[in-house]
Amino acid sequence: MISVQAFNQLNRVLEQKTGISLAKNKRDIVGSRLSSRLRATQCESYNEYYHFIISEKGSNELSTFIDKMTTHETYFFREASQFEFLLSYLKDKPPKRFPIRAWSAASSTGEEAYSIAMILEDLFYNHSWHVYGTDISETTIAMAQEALFAISTVSKVPKKYKKSYCLKGYGVHDGSFSVTKQIKSNCTFSVDNLLAPSTLDYSFDIIFLRNVLIYFDETKQLKILNNVIKRLNHAGLLFLGHSESLRYKRDDLKMLQPCIYKKISP
Template sequence: MERGTLQVGSGVLSAVSDRDFARFQRLINDEAGIWLAPVKKALLVGRLARRLRELGLDSYGGYFDLVVANEAERIRMLDAICTNETHFFREPRHFEFLCDRVLPAWREEAEAGRRPRRLRVWSAACSTGEEPYTIAMTLLSALQGWDLQILATDLSTKVLARAEAAVWPLEKSREIPDPYLKAYMLKGYGGQEGLMKAGPEIRGLVRFSRLNLTHDNPGLGQFDLVFCRNVLIYFDKETKGKVVDRLLDRLLPHGYLFLGHAESLGGFTNRAKALLPTVYALAPAAKPDR
């Protein structure tokens, strides 16, 4: 095999050139706010080579031209590039914080007539659905009779389709505490053996939509809880600051923002205060009029 080529199937696929990689870098950054460092060239090749083979293309430059001209293919390319690792009850201290401090206080306020029995939650970058369904199980167990609405969004149409189907390998059941598992998950039998599915009680709480965090989304409204975990780490500093502002714009004055374990708002904004590591509320001076 000649240097500079990769054998793909029965054809030969040219290795991605520095010029073409730079073009993909700019496009992916513009579209998704994700910056692929030069060391990520192998990742780009690994994520896109199969698609080039399916299309019968022999160069990344040719695929780039197709992606620029075709919005559907551009979305598919972004689906391939995005990393979508997630688990049920990931970072359990967040759900302990909700169950021990936040939800009991809101129940008391509702019983005293100081707040409606209504809760809106945004699960940003929801991936294959484990996060929003974890939130649904947590809220439904603690707030019986409330109007609970969970908006789950992601850039990837591929993972959104899987999330909406709400079906996972049965091995994932190990991530779910037993009381929640028995109350809200269905075990597959026959042709569905080895799978589990979210029950109708929690599926009915979650609505899915494709959304790009790096773009303005004026129709979202505001939320009591915003989860945007393990996403900011993929953005450069400028994009991260803009996304943080958009997240805080969507947070109600009494609400809470949850980030991933490796993320922080330090150095990006003075609009929020940390209550715990990776748990934030709006700073008093930043609270808008309701």
């Protein structure tokens, strides 16, 4: 079992590198997630593992540690009602200018970004659009760029999109699927930190910031929100996760549905 001291040490490293600080009740989860890394690095204790990842010799393992602590569950069209809202909203109020730009601000392995992309391609195949995905994990960004997913996860994709935009793997990729070239070529992924975004020079019409804020304290939540909202175009849409909500009313946002907001001021 991971000791309180080791948990606090590892938590401090995580906060320094990502801004995320885990609650005390996450100690057992941290121990469970890192148990395989102790074996892989031949560390005899979590305390030894902590000293390893902060050493020059452990720089590669530090990236793995961050991946283990920040990679969260994701799948295609997660919280499907939000994608249904997006589809309906864009049908009723199609954009007046192109290209349309969307940002999956915590894209993980890419399922959210590619789900947005399928909707945009369905509605605006004859117009210019692009989806940008960012995440703090180098490993998940590499997986998003590869766009190779377990075939079992395709069941979450609506039948219409599955037929049009999903490609079954064969040979060495048997048991997997990918997305079409048109979808993949219109999605760009990069490693970035929402506390200080540095890779995006665009403003966006659609931003998904889902299941992110719950991992930060109130001060950092506000900083992330400000960083994100200033990149949202006037009348653009902001999506939060179903377990998240804005603590305080903002003059620059109007709630359209729980966890879905429209920007109403520049």
